[in-house]
Amino acid sequence: MKGFNAENYDVVVIGGGHAGIEAGLVAARMGCKTAVFTINLDAVGNCPCNPSIGGTAKGHLVREIDALGGEMGKTADECCLQSRMLNRGKGPAVHSLRAQIDRNKYKEIMKQKLEKQKNLDLRQAEIVDIEQDNDIWKLKTRNGAIYETKTVIIATGTYLSGRVHIGEVSYESGPDGIFPAAFLGESLKKLGLSIRRFKTGTPARVLKSSINFKDLEEQYGDEKIVPFSYSTNKELKNKIICHISWTNENTKKVITNNIHRSPMYSGKIEGVGPRYCPSLEDKIMRFQDKERHQMFIEPCGENTEEMYLQGMSSSLPEEVQIEFYKTIKGLENVMIMRPAYAIEYDCVDPQQMYATLEFKDFKGLYGAGQFNGSSGYEEAAAQGLIAGINAALKVKGQGELILDRASSYIGTLIDDLVTKGVNDPYRMMTSRSEYRLVLRQDNADERLMPIGRDLGLISDEIWEDFCDRKKIKEQELKRAKNTVIKPSEGLNKLLVSRETSEITTGIRLIDLLKRPQISYEDLKEFDVTRPDINPSILEQVEIEIKYEGYINRQNRQIEEMRRLEKQKMPESINYKDIKGLRLEAQEKLEKVRPINLGQASRISGVSPADISVLMIYLNRKSNN
Amino acid sequence: MKTIAAIATAQGSGGIGIVRISGEKAIEISDKVFKSIDQNKLSNQKGYRAKYGYTFDKEGKIDETIALIFRAPKSYTGEDVVELSCHGGVYITRRLLRAVLESGAEMAGPGEFTKRAFLNGKMDLTQAESVMDLISAKGKRANDMALSIREGSLVNKIEEIKSKLIEMTAHLCVWADYPEEDIQQLELKVLKKDIDSINNTLQKVINNYDSGCAIKEGIRTVLIGKPNVGKSTLMNMLSGYEKSIVTDIPGTTRDTIEETVMLGDIQLRLIDTAGIRETENYVEKIGVDRAKESIISAGLKLIVIDGSKEIDDEDIKILEEAGNENSIAIINKIDIDNKIDKERISKYASKVVEISAKEKKGIEDLKEAVYDIIGMTKIDASEVIISNERQFNIIKKAYKCTQEADEILKIGMTLDAITVLLQDAIQELMELSGERASDKVIEEVFSKFCVGK
Incomplete structure (x- = not known):
């Protein structure tokens, strides 16, 4: 590697997006000398797709990131424009926060957080070459500077060999017209990583004053906003409204007539696109019977007139875009400021990694975010945080952090990636967690804050707050067990009106609350000894009481799962030598190289009998 | 670890059937199904003791039973083990196993007793390989089994x-x-x-x-042929074969008669179809269509031909109708004469066997042919x-x-x-x-x- 020697680091992060930010901040906070490289300083913390953070399961991720000391939730709260708790009424497991955010402000705040962070250098440079020299990684910038580092985290998002497609037009580019990382991809291939190509896309941004909002359905935020972060104390206010419109027969006609000009359909794009982020033309072609598709109009910020058209991503030629957008009610005279586009990029097969996000074959090399085959800001940030923590632990010789599936959505996300691999960009969903009644957004702090605290990422103030909340919750649970509610006319009237049985003798508060028809709020006047408690804690108590049976049920499943997780697989294991394993199982196990028996059991193609065989094998090994 | 149970004896119709239970709750669970004649609970017994009594389920008495108690770690698996020995036979052993499972045991996985024995140090480390082989083979067989008895199961x-x-x-x-x-x-x-x-x-x-008491699932089998070729005789013969169990299942299927018979270790669900012939009669046509349909969906097709007569077009038509997959051409009445060239019809069916239903000859051949087709040659009951x-x-x-x-x-x-x-x-x-x-x-x-x- 030729060039000039610049600087030495403990941790170098390539990329300043959502994954890179969390990775860089956490490594620096854990005391490592850290650098974050970005192709363009003005693109740090960019949200090149929707101007919102959170959503179903993604909101859970943000809360979990916050409980571990990450930054995403705090910054989202700081630039919140509108917030809603989704799925109220569908059960606590699926409550999810989603906030519209000010995109420019988000970037600004995040960049400044990186700039102000002790131990962290934020640098604008394109990394073009990567080399391993014993335990040291060497990175070269396009200008010829060589940086040496103990660990590297690759978080290149859609920049790595990025190529934008708009109809027949295509060119090398990152998102939002920023330069792509044009050379690193080749270097990674040379290093020996197996690289694949994925695709994603985004809709057009349009000028607010060119939209006719009259007659469009409006969407408001919640009256009382629940913040993402456990450290946000100030009350958040809704500042904007969103609007809803629909495509129609004409939209469908324009798209169907021009479908041959879509690079996805003409075969120009080889990359695999996400199933859950389809372009409008995908939705129209795949679901021909559907008469109309929904569109949300979301402001990109307070100080901009750019509006985002959620649901309308496309890679059709610009002139077709103009035509089809104008068929939509409210957009008749729309002025497109940035056209919709599809973007292809290089990423890796995450089965090459451990759940620490370190590459199995390259010690000290980590990956996070879209580079690992995921999609979404929140998924990226979650991985960045874990990769950053693990890189720092490695530098400090302090072991590793692996979150299991029962601990968090973060753990579920990473386990899915490294165990099952991905065929298209991976999005988090509540349906992906088998333990979703335990992994709720309201208890992310209980699940993860102690881990964050141990890592030194939670301040005394936040920690004490958490301990107080927990104490109050436990006291209230105890009170609910010991408090007897006496029968009264009023209470029985309420019970009957809710179609549940009357009481004739005193009943414990906890037993009344177990009835699905009865809420804490309902019982206020009959529960005379109730102390004044923060409603969010009360809600948590109520959930724990009402869902106790199901939570216990899931806890039993978790125990069972963790029994298998405890049985570690030796790194040197050679599956081909294990007699009794079926060939399919041998191959799959060899590919994933699971770290424990639990992970092995989740690989598709590995049967319960194969796991028994492995158990015997491990037992013999440990006895020898 | 969960307490597991399974039938430990190899043959479903042997002289003695044993249900083995292993795990922490083995004795507690056994006490729920077994009552010793001296009223003593198994939980009060030391290891290596045998008790005589009866087993029960919620329907009542199952059978005379001897309970053998092994206390951990002195047992095959190294855990508490109880072996309940009753009179053999598919029905009794299965009913007993069911009672045990209902009392809190889990069905043992393939090779699980041996696995536990190994993990609890009851086996030499050098035996690991053979244990792994055994588990793997059993796992594979359990899977194959689920597939091979797919039809009707x-x-x-x-x-x-x-x-x-x-x-x-x-x-x-x-x-x-x-x-x-x-x-x-x-x-x-x-x-x-x-x-x-x-x-x-x-x-x-x-x-x-x-x-009922029969094992209901089995292979949906059609018995077809011209009138008077001996279908009914064959059916009766199969029903009476080796004390097998015969049950009528009225009205459960669209077929007119369904009978479950045992052929060796395999259960066949015999469907008597209407004869297949071209007809203009509307009502009869419905019957014929139905027959054709049930032939197509059957897992095993037995086509009976009268061997005492020359083969005719109608026989060939029926053979063609049945197709040469999972089908056995049965040349019956060989006690009278055999005028049929086995070679000639072999292309119409997967197998050809010669029998005399009347004199109960050739049943072993038929059994073997069925085993071959179902792929159960090496599987025990x-x-x-x-x-x-x-x-x-x-x-x-x-x-x-x-x-x-x-x-x-x-x-x-x-x-x-x-x-x-x-x-x-x-x-x-x-x-x-x-x-x-x-x-x-x-x-x-x-x-x-x-x-x-």
Whole structure:
């Protein structure tokens, strides 16, 4: 590697997006000398797709990131424009926060957080070459500077060999017209990583004053906003409204007539696109019977007139875009400021990694975010945080952090990636967690804050707050067990009106609350000894009481799962030598190289009998 | 570790049948099904003791039984073990196993007793390889078994229920994961109805499986041929073969008569079809169409030909109708004469055998031919029983989940809890294959719903 020697680091992060930010901040906070490289300083913390953070399961991720000391939730709260708790009424497991955010402000705040962070250098440079020299990684910038580092985290998002497609037009580019990382991809291939190509896309941004909002359905935020972060104390206010419109027969006609000009359909794009982020033309072609598709109009910020058209991503030629957008009610005279586009990029097969996000074959090399085959800001940030923590632990010789599936959505996300691999960009969903009644957004702090605290990422103030909340919750649970509610006319009237049985003798508060028809709020006047408690804690108590049976049920499943997780697989294991394993199982196990028996059991193609065989094998090994 | 149980004896119809129970609760569970004649509980006994008495289930007495007690670690598995020996035979052993499972034991996985013995240090380390081989072979056989007795067995039912459950769960999931999408509204009424219908199906499967004493599942078999070629004689002969069990199952299928007979270790569900011939008569035509349909869907086709006469066009037509997959051409009445060239008809059927139903000759050949076709040449009866029993158990576990889902839906519990129960039910049904419920549900979400921004 030729060039000039610049600087030495403990941790170098390539990329300043959502994954890179969390990775860089956490490594620096854990005391490592850290650098974050970005192709363009003005693109740090960019949200090149929707101007919102959170959503179903993604909101859970943000809360979990916050409980571990990450930054995403705090910054989202700081630039919140509108917030809603989704799925109220569908059960606590699926409550999810989603906030519209000010995109420019988000970037600004995040960049400044990186700039102000002790131990962290934020640098604008394109990394073009990567080399391993014993335990040291060497990175070269396009200008010829060589940086040496103990660990590297690759978080290149859609920049790595990025190529934008708009109809027949295509060119090398990152998102939002920023330069792509044009050379690193080749270097990674040379290093020996197996690289694949994925695709994603985004809709057009349009000028607010060119939209006719009259007659469009409006969407408001919640009256009382629940913040993402456990450290946000100030009350958040809704500042904007969103609007809803629909495509129609004409939209469908324009798209169907021009479908041959879509690079996805003409075969120009080889990359695999996400199933859950389809372009409008995908939705129209795949679901021909559907008469109309929904569109949300979301402001990109307070100080901009750019509006985002959620649901309308496309890679059709610009002139077709103009035509089809104008068929939509409210957009008749729309002025497109940035056209919709599809973007292809290089990423890796995450089965090459451990759940620490370190590459199995390259010690000290980590990956996070879209580079690992995921999609979404929140998924990226979650991985960045874990990769950053693990890189720092490695530098400090302090072991590793692996979150299991029962601990968090973060753990579920990473386990899915490294165990099952991905065929298209991976999005988090509540349906992906088998333990979703335990992994709720309201208890992310209980699940993860102690881990964050141990890592030194939670301040005394936040920690004490958490301990107080927990104490109050436990006291209230105890009170609910010991408090007897006496029968009264009023209470029985309420019970009957809710179609549940009357009481004739005193009943414990906890037993009344177990009835699905009865809420804490309902019982206020009959529960005379109730102390004044923060409603969010009360809600948590109520959930724990009402869902106790199901939570216990899931806890039993978790125990069972963790029994298998405890049985570690030796790194040197050679599956081909294990007699009794079926060939399919041998191959799959060899590919994933699971770290424990639990992970092995989740690989598709590995049967319960194969796991028994492995158990015997491990037992013999440990006895020898 | 869970307490496990299985039938330990090899032959379903041997002189003695043993149900073996191993694990922490082995003795406690045995006390629930076994009553010693001296009224002493097994839990008061030391190891290496035998007790004489009777076993019971909720229907009443099962059989005279001897209980052998082994106390940990001095047992085969190194855990507490009880072996309940009763009179052999498919029915009794199975009923006893069922009683044990209902009292809290889990069905043992393939090779699980040996696995536990090894893990508890009861075996030499050098035996590890052979233990691994054994487990792997048993696992493979359990799987093969589930596939080979697919026709007419519970497997199809399980598949059907599974896909219905996946469909419902996917709708619940999409509704929770895409709250703002324009998707079909989830109506509680419809959900209730769907869960109800799943419950009914499961209940019916469990009841049908339980009622009577015969092993119901088996191979749907059609017996066809011209009139008077000896179909009925053959049927009677099969029914009477080796004290096999004959049951009428009235009205459960669209077929007129269905009988379950044992051919060696295999159960055949014989369907007597209307004769196949061209007819203009409307009513008769319906019967003929039905017959053709049941022939196509049958897992085994037995075509009877009168060997005492020359083969004619009608015989050939029937042979063609049956096709040469899973079909056996049976040349009957060889006690009278055999005018049929075996070679000539071999191209019409998978196998050709010569018998005399009247004189009960050639039954062994027929049995072998059936074994060959079903791929059970190397499988013994107790494994068939265990395989069926395992599937039955899976269904029962799934039913527990869906039943609970039904109950809590009625009292107004939120749908996240119901989704979890349904997903658990799917996971139970996927126990053998090692598939994951959440993967299947998500696949279904994206293939059925237009969601995503």
